[in-house]
Amino acid sequence: MNYIKNKLNRFLLTAFVLLSVFSLSACGDPTVEVTDEQYEPKIVVEAYLYAGETVKDIKLSRNFRLGEQINLDGLRLTPSTNNVVVTINDIPLEFDSQTKTYFNNSITVGYNTTYELKISAIVEGQALVTKSVTTTPAQGFSVANKTLGTFKYRQQEVNIEYTPSPGTEFYAFSFLADSASLDNFIYDNPFEPGLSRQDVEDKFNAYYFQASYITNINSNIAGPYTYTLKVYDAWFYSSYTATIYAGDTNFKAYVLTAKNVAEFDGNFHEPEVLFQGSGCGVFASAIREKVTFTIVP
Numbered sequence: 501m502n503y504i505k506n507k508l509n510r511f512l513l514t515a516f517v518l519l520s521v522f523s524l525s526a527c528g529d530p531t532v533e534v535t536d537e538q539y540e541p542k543i544v545v546e547a548y549l550y551a552g553e554t555v556k557d558i559k560l561s562r563n564f565r566l567g568e569q570i571n572l573d574g575l576r577l578t579p580s581t582n583n584v585v586v587t588i589n590d591i592p593l594e595f596d597s598q599t600k601t602y603f604n605n606s607i608t609v610g611y612n613t614t615y616e617l618k619i620s621a622i623v624e625g626q627a628l629v630t631k632s633v634t635t636t637p638a639q640g641f642s643v644a645n646k647t648l649g650t651f652k653y654r655q656q657e658v659n660i661e662y663t664p665s666p667g668t669e670f671y672a673f674s675f676l677a678d679s680a681s682l683d684n685f686i687y688d689n690p691f692e693p694g695l696s697r698q699d700v701e702d703k704f705n706a707y708y709f710q711a712s713y714i715t716n717i718n719s720n721i722a723g724p725y726t727y728t729l730k731v732y733d734a735w736f737y738s739s740y741t742a743t744i745y746a747g748d749t750n751f752k753a754y755v756l757t758a759k760n761v762a763e764f765d766g767n768f769h770e771p772e773v774l775f776q777g778s779g780c781g782v783f784a785s786a787i788r789e790k791v792t793f794t795i796v797p
Contacts, residue, residue, distance in 0.1 A: 539565045541623040543577065543630050545781035548751075549609045550788050551636045555588060558602040562623050563780075576600045582621045589615055609785070611639040617783050630779025634750045641665040641746035641787045644724055648793035653686060653737065658729035658793050662744060664719040665787060670752035672713040672745040672786075673727060677738040680708050684737045686795075691732055707735040713755055729793075739794040750774050750784035 546559040560577040564570050577584050579595050586593040586602045593602040609615070618631045644661035651658050664671070677684075682697045685707065692699075700707065710733050717725065727744075734740060745751065753774060773780050 541626050541628060541778065543619055543621055543623070543628050543779045543781075545617070545619065545630070545632070545775065545779055545783055547617060547781075547783045549588075549615055549634060549636060549785040551609050551611045551613075551639070551785065552787070553609055554603070554605050555593065555607040555609065556601070556603040556605075557599075558586065558593065559600070560584060560586070560602065560619065560621070577621050577623070582623060584619070584621045587618045590618075609636060611636055611787070615785070619779065628778040630775050630777035632750075632775045632779065632783040634748055634783055634785040636785040637665040637668040637746045637748055637787050639665065639787075641668065641789070643744060643789045643791055646789070646791050648791060650794040650796055653734075653795050653797055654690075654731060658734075658795075660727045660729070660742065660744065660791055661724040662727070662789070663723040664717060664721075664725060665746045666719055668719050668746045668748070668787075669717050670713065670715045670747045670749075670755075671717065671725075671727075672747055672751070672755060673711060673733075674743045675710040675729070675733045676741050676743075677708065677734070677736040678741060679738045680704075680736045686735055686737060689731065689735065710734070715752060715756070734795050737795055737797055739792060742791045742793070743788055744791065745786040745788045747786040748784055750782065751786050754782040754784055 542563045544561045544563055546561075548557070549555060561575050562577055562582075574581070578597075578600060579585075584595070584602075588604070588607060591604060591607060593604045595602055612635070614633060614635045616631060616633050618629075620627065620629045622628070640663065642663050644663070648658060648660070660673070662671070682700055682704075685695075685697075685700050687693075687695055687700075712727075712730070712733065714725075714727065747755070774783065775781070
């Protein structure tokens, strides 16, 4: 991904659900106590709407009790097994049995438009219902140049110029090497010099999936703004595809809080959950643009 499809999608949403049932002990003590009685079935949502695109790739799954053997075949919620009904602004979505995702090709997502997602499903014999609302960013976000060219590693800057959307302060960037392997890894990088091939193989995904974000920009200034590629954004000699997102408030809340659930003093807090009823996860919207460039020795 892009930030949400390749980085955040790797975050296990079921863990996100389980964190919400933690009860805290003494201040500063990172110990948590969880009992089986605290478990509640939840609908776990992974849904993004992109302005100018159709509704697609909406994933629904469920949580499990701590210690329970997870059956991957039963992880995703489907119409046949869980009697799932999904609507956006009361328009039903269809189900793709191959990808196990929900979509509707007749809905093209608009700009500065509010969408309500409603979901009902049967999980462990319980009828669950949840809903959430997102408002897409206003039209205006764009990148100045989508094909940036070729750059020598640490010798030439890669600059991505973009114009913000009015009222949208949050921008996320993801960087994916089009070709990534142990052979084209940048071993002479300044952050972790002396890595062996085995070191890289052991943490390959951590190097491959790179992302960053900018928040609280003044979107009333038309720009352009510039994001300069950092050395730690690119770990391979390769062509790259960068995806830039102008994200709504839900997008921002998920990126900033989904994984940051521990305070410095050891206490825990819940991520920001923007669902009513028996749901959690993410329902967010954005405008996205893609940029390509190449890094060479």
